[in-house]
Amino acid sequence: MKKVIPIYLGILAGVFVLLSLLGRNSDYAIEQAAWKLQREYIDILKDPKVVPEQTFARIIKDYQKIIERYPDSKLTPGLRMIVGNVYLVKKDYETSREKFNEIIKLYPQNKELQAQAHSAIGRTYEAQDNWPGARKVYDRIVADYALTRTGLGVPIHIANHYKAQNDYQKAMDAYDRAIAHYNTLAAQNPDSPAEYSSLRYLGNCYLDQKRWREAVEVFGKVTDKYGRPEHMNIRTLDTILKTINTVSVYQLKNYEFPLQIYQDIIAKNPNHPWKSYFQKMIDTLSTLKAKSVQVPQTQ
Amino acid sequence: MAQKFQKKIIPLLRESVNSFVANPIILFPFVTTAFIQLFILEIIYFAPRFPLVYFFGPIIRRMAGEAYLHYPQHLLILPKWFQTAQYFLFIFVSSFLIAVAIEIIKNVNNNKKVTFANALRAMLPQYVHICLAAILTFFVFYALSKLQGSIIGRALQIRSDAGIFYMVKAVVLYGAPYFNLLIGTFATAVFAFVLPLIVIEHKKVLQAVVLNFKYLWGSFWFIFFVVLIPMLFYVPVLLLQSNLSSIASQTLEGVRLLSPAISIIVLTFIDATVYTAVTIHFLLKKESA
Numbered sequence: 001m002k003k004v005i006p007i008y009l010g011i012l013a014g015v016f017v018l019l020s021l022l023g024r025n026s027d028y029a030i031e032q033a034a035w036k037l038q039r040e041y042i043d044i045l046k047d048p049k050v051v052p053e054q055t056f057a058r059i060i061k062d063y064q065k066i067i068e069r070y071p072d073s074k075l076t077p078g079l080r081m082i083v084g085n086v087y088l089v090k091k092d093y094e095t096s097r098e099k100f101n102e103i104i105k106l107y108p109q110n111k112e113l114q115a116q117a118h119s120a121i122g123r124t125y126e127a128q129d130n131w132p133g134a135r136k137v138y139d140r141i142v143a144d145y146a147l148t149r150t151g152l153g154v155p156i157h158i159a160n161h162y163k164a165q166n167d168y169q170k171a172m173d174a175y176d177r178a179i180a181h182y183n184t185l186a187a188q189n190p191d192s193p194a195e196y197s198s199l200r201y202l203g204n205c206y207l208d209q210k211r212w213r214e215a216v217e218v219f220g221k222v223t224d225k226y227g228r229p230e231h232m233n234i235r236t237l238d239t240i241l242k243t244i245n246t247v248s249v250y251q252l253k254n255y256e257f258p259l260q261i262y263q264d265i266i267a268k269n270p271n272h273p274w275k276s277y278f279q280k281m282i283d284t285l286s287t288l289k290a291k292s293v294q295v296p297q298t299q
Numbered sequence: 300m301a302q303k304f305q306k307k308i309i310p311l312l313r314e315s316v317n318s319f320v321a322n323p324i325i326l327f328p329f330v331t332t333a334f335i336q337l338f339i340l341e342i343i344y345f346a347p348r349f350p351l352v353y354f355f356g357p358i359i360r361r362m363a364g365e366a367y368l369h370y371p372q373h374l375l376i377l378p379k380w381f382q383t384a385q386y387f388l389f390i391f392v393s394s395f396l397i398a399v400a401i402e403i404i405k406n407v408n409n410n411k412k413v414t415f416a417n418a419l420r421a422m423l424p425q426y427v428h429i430c431l432a433a434i435l436t437f438f439v440f441y442a443l444s445k446l447q448g449s450i451i452g453r454a455l456q457i458r459s460d461a462g463i464f465y466m467v468k469a470v471v472l473y474g475a476p477y478f479n480l481l482i483g484t485f486a487t488a489v490f491a492f493v494l495p496l497i498v499i500e501h502k503k504v505l506q507a508v509v510l511n512f513k514y515l516w517g518s519f520w521f522i523f524f525v526v527l528i529p530m531l532f533y534v535p536v537l538l539l540q541s542n543l544s545s546i547a548s549q550t551l552e553g554v555r556l557l558s559p560a561i562s563i564i565v566l567t568f569i570d571a572t573v574y575t576a577v578t579i580h581f582l583l584k585k586e587s588a
Contacts, residue, residue, distance in 0.1 A: 004327065008334040015341055023348030031370035036551075 030075045033066050041082060048089045056090045077103060077113050084120055093124045115145035119154065146185060152197045155181045156205055163208065172209070179205050196226045212251040219244050220261040227265070229273055237274065241281055255289040308524050315576035322407050326571055327415050328396035333567040335392060337560060339384050344556055347373045374555040381559050386437060394433030397574050398422050401498040404578045425497055428504040432493045435508065440486040447478055476537045484530050487573065488523040491515065495581040514584065522577065529572040536562050
């Protein structure tokens with residue numbers, strides 16, 4: 001007994017040390033090292049004005065330490081982005097842009113990351129109330145990184161900016177340009193994630209322009225083409241269907257429109273994995289239609 | 300070890316502790332169980348890291364989702380997975396090692412020469428019966444836990460913010476870990492003599508269960524408190540577990556690993572005390588018959 005306990009403890013300690021050493025450069029180790037910092041970063045985002053200068057300096061220094069220790073990890077670009085963002089929150093816009101430009105130079109092969117870094121640079125200009133500077137960067141993203149996830153979101157972001165500024169004319173022009181852009185991308189990239197994202201943004205543009213029927217048509221097309229588990233989860237589908245139903249019933253006062261969309265989907269795909277979900281929608285809408293439920297205009 | 304039959308809880312528990320202090324070999328099977336449990340805990344803890352991730356990564360991804368391969372989400376599933384591993388361990392390993400401990404206690408009591416290897420060999424022919432007895436205990440525990448789960452589900456539907464219904468809800472929800480401890484105590488007490496009967500009397504599982512109830516007749520509450528009193532030492536672990544999230548958020552997420560580790564160590568001594576006490580009681584009862 002007296003001999004066995006040290007042997008057991010030795011084995012447990014040995015395995016612990018061995019596995020710790022073997023995994024010391026793994027992504028998990030970086031996540032562990034960055035976790036506390038990440039929480040501090042989220043804390044400073046809540047109210048950056050009250051955060052003392054030395055806290056910013058310490059967080060940046062700690063992030064730099066992790067970056068230097070794990071320069072080749074796939075998580076390091078994300079950490080570099082956070083460093084740039086900490087400078088942005090600190091309102092040190094020049095250094096922030098420097099950090100994002102470093103990322104652009106360091107990872108030329110990573111288009112998505114480059115688009116994110118450009119977009120972050122755009123945000124630094126927006127934070128400085130320098131819209132022309134931001135716009136220049138955003139236009140470059142649309143031109144050079146159109147098919148990245150970040151790039152796809154930029155045209156509607158520009159339109160939303162003008163909308164937030166209450167600049168009606170520029171907002172409508174920007175939405176028109178965004179609609180043309182998304183239509184082109186969808187046409188050029190059929191049956192692809194780019195088409196899926198483009199159509200979703202297109203639908204949102206129509207909603208923002210209160211072009212209800214076109215919005216429902218586009219979301220119906222998204223549901224028809226991409227409403228499957230391999231493209232979206234059930235929650236996303238639920239959001240899209242609720243949008244279709246709400247717009248059709250409240251704005252268009254038309255039950256037939258969504259019913260037709262769901263019936264067509266089931267008719268085309270009798271073995272659709274979410275058939276029961278669509279059927280439930282059809283049943284609910286049919287019941288409401290039969291009861292002639294009148295819905296008031298919300299806007 | 301066993302001198303004369305008496306039905307007193309505290310003296311029996313004291314005798315139990317004295318027995319394994321005087322004969323540390325009794326602890327050996329319990330310590331071995333603890334070692335295996337801690338080893339499994341280590342493996343689950345390191346599962347999402349190199350090199351174990353190559354084997355466990357697809358399993359975690361499939362069973363829990365991609366997020367649980369990353370820090371700190373992985374630490375959230377760690378107790379759940381460890382709990383599941385413990386069920387299997389209890390049925391196939393721990394119960395057998397408890398039987399080995401009972402065999403050792405019997406030999407110590409008979410002043411025979413005792414070695415762990417001999418006790419292990421002696422118990423091998425009984426392995427199937429021991430596993431079946433463990434399955435039976437586990438099934439009762441599981442069924443009662445499910446019942447508790449449905450009571451919790453019902454309590455969650457109570458909307459009251461004050462009054463008797465709110466109190467019922469509060470007791471059911473906040474008292475859940477303690478009720479679960481009572482369920483564990485009950486399941487252990489109900490089948491307390493099954494393993495001693497299989498090991499000492501070489502009974503088959505069904506005979507052992509029937510005889511167990513015969514032995515329990517008139518002394519159930521005595522056995523229940525023999526099990527419950529050592530179990531009370533587990534209450535601080537439950538308090539630690541219920542405050543674990545706030546402790547982890549204020550210190551390190553890795554603290555979550557500490558709770559099951561402490562739980563293993565505390566339960567080792569509780570199990571050793573309980574099963575030694577029950578075996579001593581069984582031997583005394585047999586001798587006095």
